[in-house]
Amino acid sequence: MTNLLWTMFHVLVFPGVLFCVVIGVLLAGLDRKLVARMQNRVGPPLLQPWYDFLKCCGKETIIPRHARRSLFLAAPVLGFAALITVALFVPVLSCSTYSTSADLVVILYLLTVVGVSMIVGAAASGSPFAGVGLSREMVAMISYELPFVLVILAVGRMAGATTPLGVTFSLQAIVDWQAANGSMLFHWSMIPAALAMLFVIPCEIGMHPFDIAEAETEICEGTLAEYSGPPAGLFRLTHCVKMYIMCALFCAMFLGGISTGYAALDALVVVVLSVVITFVTMSVPHAVCARFKVEQVFKFYWTVVAGLALISLILVWLGL
C-alpha cells in the first residue's frame, strides 16, 4: 500500500506531473522575461505561460472538418503523458525514481514519441499549414538526432570504459560514474559533447532560432495551426515541460555526481542549473538570432554540432 502511495506520489507530485509543470512553466516564463529584458522590453509576468494555459482551457475546442477527431484530441494527451514518463526516468542528480528501468537510448526514443505525437496531431488536423509544419518538425528531428546519438555514445563510452562491457547506456551507471569520478563536464574531452548537447536542447524543444516547425510568421504556427482550446493549451504546456526535462537530462548526463544527500535540495540544485542552461541555450540565442531556414538547420546540426559531438566521441574512444 505504501508502495502504491509512493508510486502515486512519484507520478503525480515529484518528479512527476506537478513538479514538471511548475518548473516548466517557471522556466518558460523566465525565458520570455529574459528575452524581453535583453531586447529592452518589459516582458510578460513570470507566470504568463500558466495564464495562457488557463485561458486556452476556457476556450472552445474547434475540430476542423478535415480532421480525424479521435487522433486530433488524443495526440496532445499522449504527448504530454509520454513526456512526464521521461521525467520519471531521468535522475534528478543522485535521486532517481525509476532510472533503472530505462536507459539513455530509451529516453532518446521516448522523446521521439513526444515529437511524433505532435506530428500525428498535426497530421490528423488535415490542414495544409500543419502538413508543412510536420514536415519541418520531422526535418528538425532528423537534424538533432545525429548529434544527440553521438553525444549519447560518447557519454556511454566515458562512463562505461571501466566496466567489463566497455560501454554503458544506463543513466544510473552514468550518474554513479560521475559521483565517483567527478562530473562529465569537468573532463576536458567531454566538453565538445556538452556543447553539442547544449545545441541539441533548443532544437529538441523547438525554441526560437530553431522553431522552423512553428514559424508563426511563415506557416501560422505550423503543427499547431488548427489547435484551439484545451488541446492547444496542453501542447503549450508540453512545450514548457520539455524545457525542464531537457535541462534535467543535461544535468544528469554532464553535471551528475553533485549530491547534497537530500532529494529536495538536489531538486533545487537541478532547478537552479536548469535556469542557467535555459538562459544559455534558449534565451540568448532567442534574443540575438533570427530564425534559421529549414535547410540551414539541417546543415548546421549535421556538420557543426555533429562535428563537435564526434570530436568528443573520438577523444573518448582514444581513451583521453
Next chain:
Amino acid sequence: MIFTNYLVCFFLVVLGIYCMVSQKNLFKIAVGMGLVDYGVNLLIVSVGFHDGGTAPIFNISELTRSSFFVDPIPQALTLTSIVIGACTTAMTLCLIIMLYKQYGTLQSDEIRRLRG
C-alpha cells in the same frame, strides 16, 4: 581432360554473365542465363568425374574396395539442376512474350518503368 572441363565451364559462366550484362535484347539475356546454367552443370558433373572410372552401376555384392567408378551423386544433382534450369528458361520465355505484348519492345533499356 578434366582441366579442359573446368576451363570450359568457367568460360561458359563468364560468357553467360557477360551476355546477361551487355546484351539489351531480352532473348539474348535468356540465352545468357542458359549459358550460365550449362556452365554450372558442367562444373558439377566434372566434379564427380574420375578419369577411367566405370559407370556407377553395381550390385552390393560386386562392390569392392578396388572398384573404381564415377561419383553418382553429382550426376543426380545435375539432373535436378537441369530440370530447374529448364523451368527457369520456360518461365523467362513466357515473361518475355508477355512483356513484348505489353511494352511492344524487346529492348531491356526501354523496359524500365520501375526505377529510381
Next chain:
Amino acid sequence: MYDFMYHFPVLAIMVLFLGAFIASLVGRRNAVIRNAVVLIAMVTSLVLILSLVKPILLEGQTITYWLSNWEPVGDWAIGISLEVDALSLFFALIVVVAVFVSGVYSFFYMDRDDSLVNYYTLFSMLSGSVLGLVLSGDLFNMFVMIEIMTFTAVALTAFRNTYEGALEGAFKYLVVGSLGSTSVLIGIALIYSQMHTLNLAQLAAMLPGYDSPVTIIAFAFLFVGFGSKAFLFPFHPLAADAHAVAPASISLMISGVLTKCGVYGIIRLAYTVYQNVDVNVMNALKSVCNPMNANFVQYFITGVGVVTMFICVTMAFNQHNFKRLLAFHSISQVGYVITVIGLGSALGLSAGLFHAMNHTIFKGLLFLTAGAVQHATGSLDLDELGGLSKKMPGTCALFLIGAASISGLPPFNGFASKWMIYQAAFQKAGETGNFFFVVVCVAALITSVLTLASFIKVAQSVFFGQLNPKFAKTREVSLGMRIPMWILAILCVVTGLFPDKVQQWLLAPATSAAMNAAGYIDAAMGQGYAASFSIPSFQPQSIFLSGAWQPVMWLLLLVSVTLAVCIVALLGSDDKAPAISETNTDTPADPKYESFFSGEASVYSQVGGSDLFWGFKHNWRHYFSFMHNWHSGVVNDYTLYGAAAIAVALVLCVIFL
C-alpha cells in the same frame, strides 16, 4: 518427445505441397473447395509446427528425419535429411504464421481476380518450399527449395499481369535472382568437390579439419547467393520492383518470408557449418576460434548490412509508390538483421533473430494495410491519396501501429529488437575498442529516425491531410481483411511488451542452437561424431545488457499519467467540455470548421508525397539524384551489380586468404 513427432516436420512440408496439388486438381470449378483445401493445408502445417515448440524450443531436443529412411552408412550421410533444431524451428514458426496470415488475407483480398486456382497453387508451393528450406539438413535440398521458392515467387509477382510493371518486376527478379541461385549452386559444387558430402551436419564436422581455400571461396559464393535471396545490397532493386507490383499478400511473403530464408541460410552457414573454420589464415594463431571472431568475415557481413540498411532507407525518400517505399524499408530492416548477425556475439545473434521475427510481423502488417488501401481505392500513389483516415479508420489505426513498430517507437516490438541491436553493436565496439562498430551503432540509430521520417510521410500522404475528392466513395475494407492485420498488430504489441519472455522462450534456444555446432552434428550423425573431428563442445555465452528497458513498467506509468491528465481534464471542464458533434462537420455552412487558410476560402490542398521533408532532401540532393540514376531500372545494370557483388566477394577472399 513422442515418436510420431519425428514425422511432423516432413508432414508440415508435404501437406503444403499436397495442398497445392489438390487445389489445382479440384479447385478449377469450385472456389469454396479450393479455399478449404488451402486453408486446411495451412492450418495443418501451422498446428504441426506449433506442436513441435515444446520439445524443440523449450526442451532443446533436435529432430533428424532421414527421408525414405536413408540413414548414414559408415559415417557418410548420402540420404536427404531434415534436421530441425531450435534455429530451424524458430524460422519455421515465422514462416507458418506469415503463411497463415497471408493466406487468410488473400481469400478476401484477391476476390476481384480471376484464375485464382493458379494463385493458390503457387502460393501453397511457395509456402511449402520456404518451410522445406528452413527445415532442411542438406545443402542441395536447400538449393532445390530456393529454386522452387524463386520460381513461384516470380510467377506470383507477375500474377496480376495487367498491372503496370508487374511483368517487368517479375522479369528482373527472375534474371537477377537466377544469378543468385547460380551462385549458390557453384558454392555447392565447390563444397562437394572437396568434401564429397552435402549434409550440413557432416560438413560442419569435416570442414574445420579440411584446410582448403576452395571451401572458403565456396562460402563467398554461398554468402552472395543467400544474400541475393535476402535482397542485400546490391540486390535490393529487385525487391523494390517485385514488392511494388506483386499482390499485397505476396509482398508479405516476399518481404516477411523469402528474405528470412536468405537470413536463415547465412546464419546456418556462418554460425553452424563454418563455425569452427579458421577463416582468416593470417590469424592462424587463433587455431580453435569462432570464425566469427576472425575479423574479416565479421567486418564484411556487418559492412554489407550497414550499407543495405542505409542506402535502402534513403532510397525510400524518393518513392512515390506506397508499396515500393515499403519494399525499400523492408530491405533496410533486413540490413539491420544482417548487421548484427555479422557481430558474431550471442547478444548480436539474439537481436538479429528478434528483429527478423519482428520484421515479418510489422512489415507484413504494413504491406497488408497497403493492400487494403489498394483494394479500397485502387491506387498506391502517394501524391494522389490523402485523408483516408476518415474513410478507413481501422486500417489507419493498424497502419499507425505498424509504422510505430518499424520506426522503433516504444513500446512496440521494433523498439525492443532495435534496442538490442544498438546494445549489441555498441558492446562489440566496447569489447574490441574498434571505432568501426561505433559507426555501425550510429548508422543504425540514424537509419531508425530516417525510417520514422519516411513513415510520417506515408501517414501524412495516405491517411491524413485532406481527402482527394476522387476517393470520396472509399469504404473500409471487409472484416476478413482486417482480422489478419489485427493478428499481426497484436503480435506487434505483445512481443514489444514482453521482450524478456520472447528472449527466454524463442531467442535463447534459437541462439544457442545456432552456435551449438557440436550438438547439431551429433544429432544427425550420432553421438560422438563431432568429438571424433575434434569439434569443441558448445560453451553457452551469457548475454549481458548494458542498459535497461522495462516496457511494461513504462506502459503502466504512461497509462497512469494519461489517466491522471484525463481525470483532471474531465473534472475541470464540466460545462466547458467541447460540445462538438459529428453532425456539425457535415453542415458546410459554418466556416469555423474549415481548415485555416490565411483568411482565404478553404480549397482542397493536400501536403503529402514528395512535398515533404524539403529541408532534408535539399541538402542531400546530389546524393539522391545519384541514387536515382543508379537504380536505373535496366535489367542489365542490376545483373551487373549482382555479378560485381560476386566478383567483390571472390576478390576479398583471394586478398584475405
